[in-house]
Amino acid sequence: MRPENQIMTSKIASAQEEQPAPAIGYHPVLAGQAALVTGASSGIGQGVALGLARAGADVVVNYVSDQAGAEAVAQRIEGLGRRALVLRADVSQEDEVETMFARAIAEWGTLHIAVTNAGLQRDAAITDMTLEQWNKVLDVNLTGQFLCHRAAVREFRRRGVDPAVSRAAGKIICMSSVHQRIPWAGHANYAASKGGVMMLMQTLAQEVAPDRIRVNAIAPGAIRTPINRSAWDTPEAYAALMELAPYGRIGEPDDVAQAAVWLASDASDYVTGTTLFVDGGMALYPGFAHGG
């Protein structure tokens, strides 16, 4: 190993142990708004739920299995002076999604923001991938977003624009991935689901723009969460990951939360049908940084 590479490796090892950056720069731009975040008991969903609360929103914390995690997030939201509502629903189940939205609306009168974040991976080489693995990922990552978007649009249309609250009748933020653009061998189900999310988001944005409903997506790169622990929890894995992240650090859930707050706020009122990449440059073909 060349000496400069040794220096890089030790820098990477210490970066791997860095604590997440403190949440900075939040202003109450979402005061008076109610948000629902799916898969909010951990990872990016938890970070987004807390970010929206820091920006003044009340937040429905959806979870599917980790009730204790969801309740801990709710406590932190209440600690920020906002309201929280913990609701269990499997986003791939139509009746559970319908019941969740109905309960949230019954409790708080309406919803203004929906963040469809719940997602999972079931990785396998194509010849080993079972139909169950394929269907599970498509059911949660894509059909789950469709079911939540449909319920959210119905409510946003029912209420219409309330100018005292927001210039839009509602905001939908889809959690996509850099893999809506970057092919990913061994993850055909996941990449297909995120490619589907991109076109679902754009089509829905076109369809509901006349109702003043904005639909956008966030495409995270590598964010430090449970879904990709094996990609960052050893110095060797972190160093390999940095080959794919030109900005030279892993993302934190708060990096995604900051983007979500902007997309939910009137600061982005003329933005719809867009994917905001929050990826430290991962989608910039880093392999071409030298030569090519």
Ligand code: NAD
């Ligand atoms: P995570 O595993 O911490 O979060 C996923 C959440 O979705 C979990 O809370 C899980 O319980 C929930 N969930 C799974 N199935 C569900 C279901 N049927 N109904 C309701 N909730 C369900 O991982 P994360 O990294 O925070 O992932 C959040 C989203 O971000 C996912 O859509 C993922 O594809 C996307 N993403 C993550 C990264 C990353 O680097 N972490 C990168 C790109 C995209």
